Amino acid sequence: MAVTDAKVPAKKKAPGIRLFGHKVPFSAQIGFLIIAFNLFLMIFAPFLAPYGEGIVPADLQKWANPSAEHWFGTDAIGRDILSQLLYGARLSIGLSLITTCIAFVVGIITGFSAAILGRWADVALSRFADLILSMPTLIFCLVIITAVMANESAFVAATGISNAFFEGMVIVGVIGFLYAVPVFRLSRAVAMNIVALEYVEAARLRGENIWWVIRKEVLPNAIPPLVAEFGLRFCFTFLLIASLSFLGLGIQPPYQDWGSMVNQNAQVIFLGKPMPLFPAGAIALLTIGVNLVVDWLLSVYSRAHGENA
């Protein structure tokens, strides 16, 4: 397709909220709102919760229905569900964020290296990645956790850290490593696409060294798909940790994240009480919010790419 030399006219700006020069549609606005809301709750939990963390209020009522004193009711031992939700947010969201960050750092470094360093490193890493990706993540997680957790007492006795800390580390480590693999794949693909473009070749021809090329040429253009992937990974991690806790294999009592809240309150659903739906709903809400934003980011990226290429 031939390129015209007509003057490029100034783009008219349509009304609406904009971010980085792109219009944010209604759905993504809702997504941002949900995310902000959750972060707010997470940070200000101690100030917002009507009752303290893990406190059993004086007027002990087990499985109380939602009421003025307990907006979401109480759980099996009488704790206020709303408060538990707010405190649990920190565990759920915080752990997921840490894990996603670990996955991302490992994944991006290995992915970019594979794309740029060439053949041997690339082939070896890619084969290994394919192998891990061909396994069902949850199953693999469970198998590894069985073996690692068996070391818990020994480890705890030796280092003096708490059980809970050990369990948290195991979850973050195992999932962080497993999810570094799809991030590796994506960053490798993104880097390879960019590396194939002539402006990267022009830099290499100049004699620029590899770090400069990554920093100045590859990374700035790789950011949109990577940010979208971050959101997506966060969702997967969040759901996986919640599922593990739900199965009783993640966060253990006395600590509670949203998944274990669902687990511990599950029985009461048989009686028609909604308690487990609240933490489950909270999980669903945050995931939906992040997905809405990710969807928008992905559509912006594919459009912008089309314009530039």
Place this chain on the structure above:
Amino acid sequence: MLKLIAQRLALGLITLWAASVLIFFTTALLPGDFASAMLGQQATAENTAAIRAELNLDRPLVLRYTDWLSGAVRGEFGNSLASHRPVSDEIKPRLFNTFFLAIYAALVAVPLAVFLGVMAAIRQGSTFDRGVNVGALLTISVPEFFLGYLLMMFLAAHFRIFPVLSAVNASTPFFSRLYFAFLPMITLVLVIVAHMMRMTRASVLQVMASPYIEMAYLKGLPKWRVVVQHALPNALAPIVNVIALNLAYLVVGVVVVERVFVYPGMGQMLVDAVSKRNVPVVLACGLIFAVVFIGLNILADVLSIMSNPRLRHPR
């Protein structure tokens, strides 16, 4: 084309083998005093020794692996550490239950997802399309247990249409099974229909955007003909791929759903075994799940190759 298929199958076998290695070698992480740690206060010299014998912790790792693998191929996985009965005896009924549930869900989900996906793609931008997309996004985002408990609360607890617990056993007759397994089945269906529908829609849209589709319109062909004669044969390969991939995903979703409805399947068994550190059972279930998952992925790739017109009729 046959060469490609053979290559893929060979690669698949290697992957399966590598998966078995990965799964088994996690036992290398077990501490030396695993037996006594597991029994805790009930550890005596005898039952510790019994467990050690069961797990063969004295033998070198590689030999343990080959023993285990050769047994696994025959269907023998050793004895359960909890009940001391052969693992294979305990797995069989559970395996049957899980497959029943999975196939039940697949038979409902696949036609529904493909139909919705194709219709949404053909009517892109319409209210139907937008509605379907929003619905899919919502169902994908929420965890399986949320959907499960929601359904349970309304359809079982409040309206009493379905039973709350899916208590099936070996003697349950066929139609009763269908009834008991209905709620878990619907939960699974909701989860994978969303994924499948989205991917189907994307594949069909991509095909519909091809230049040869525009050419078909320019030849004056009516829309239905363009879709059926021109678009679908090309969309077939990616759709089949999508279906197989999602069935693989079913394997994982089953675990949580069985727990929600207390359905006696292999997922439940795996979770119990993990919490009790019942290593032989964990390995056995893990291996079976992995084999099915990888097997379906291989099937997806092979079907993809077979339905690609360029590969079926090479130069």
Place this chain on the structure above:
Amino acid sequence: MSQTASAQQRFGEQVLDVEALRIEVRTDAGPGPVLVDDVSLQLRQGEVLGLIGESGAGKSTIGLATMGYSRSGCFITGGKIVFRGKDVREMTRDERQDLRGHGVAYIAQSAAASFNPALTLYEQICEIALRRGLMKEEEAKAEAIRLFKELELPNPEKFGERYPHQVSGGQLQRAMAAMAMITKPSILVFDEPTTALDVTTQVEVLASFRKLIREHRTAALYITHDLAVVAQIADRIMVLRHGKMIEVGDATQILQAPREEYTRRLVAERTVANQNLHQAQSETAKPLLEITNVVASYRSLTRVINDVTLSVERGDTVAVVGESGSGKSTLARVVVGLLPRSSGDVRFQGESLPARLQDRPRDQLRRIQMIYQMPDVALNPRQTLAEIIGRPVEFYFGRSKDQVRERVGELLRHIDLPESFASRRPGELSGGQKQRVCIARALAAEPELIICDEVTSALDQLVGEEILRLLNRLQEELGVAYMFITHDLGTVKRIANKVAVMLKGQLVAYGETDKIFSPPFHPYTELLLSSVPEMRADWLDEVLAKRTRKNA
């Protein structure tokens, strides 16, 4: 335009009458640019109207509109399109479906993309005839075979049983013509059908089309940006620009005595082929770049470059010509070190260059610079022009920030862009401007040799012309040498003093331009030269006559 009496005899009744056609883009954000603005044209049976213009002129859009079709986002908002007395815009959906493929048939630019890979050629070609109930299956197949023979396709009886990907590009293009002709339409719309083909294939396909049109007395709209091609096939020519009609008239009149300024520029650009712009530099014969017996291959064992020897002297412009697959671009990569040579030597100013890019010292890298074909991907969209042009200055010469800024300003002036552009990003520039920036980036290193890899192939004719003039001027001012890779012989004749002709990795001819382009020729050079359409209307006939004589 009134038709002459003889024209009325030669051509039949009027089949198409387009009046004041207007097509616009409409998006959710509101109305967009106007693609076609007040265009009128008439077409008679047996007549071929060439639609000429650069990209964005609206020619394809007009072609599609004759079938009442517009691409998504585009709407026909004004005018009449009257086909055999009926206005297409007022037709019902069924009537429009009838019109397409039967009244008006379309031949797209890329045959490879327009055929469904899952169906055989028969199925797709006969489909339209069968569905309409116009013919039965045997008849349709027989008719298809007859058309294959007319279009000179190999093995006509079995040709239809193949799948699109089993057949070559030129054959597929002709198959598309068969698909269009099978229902004996009144009008054929050819949309840039030979643009994607190699020059040598183009000639044959063009000849087939012309034969087809003449035998069936079909009316045709031939859309292309290449004036020389349209000269071979059109009876009348209409020149379009930015959706507006600039000029329309008989083919001979347009080509020999164009009235409008724009038309004149288009015609002139094509005919000035023999004016060589290159100023010979009075020189010491000290060669700048010497390529000796170089062999190179990619990972497979086939040699992509097979024993090539040539040299570039100071101030030279050496053109490396060939079709796709000839290895010309690969040669550039070998010189630069991206593809290490397997054997042979490449010397620069007497020193042997290491085979691999990584082994070369920075100053060596500085002296040889490269400019690419597609300016869109050769510039990092996230950097400003100041960063893009300034980086080589900083990198090679270690200047201070102020010095860099000054130098950037200087370079921008050199390429005829205002200094204020330094803060802009590539996305805000036009195609020609982007290519200039690429040139400035190369100049920033103060090189002695610049390799130009198809630098004008992706640009419109007139824009490309300006780039060539700029390169020439820079050569005069700075004494830099060029290695100019291209497939366009016209460009070669204009700017190169030496030519190297490549075929399948080998050098088949090398020497001074006038010598290479005058007889006696290497057979391939002759083939290449003769395949470049010239602006005379009888050029095609001549070439065909020469070829049949040779083959007889």
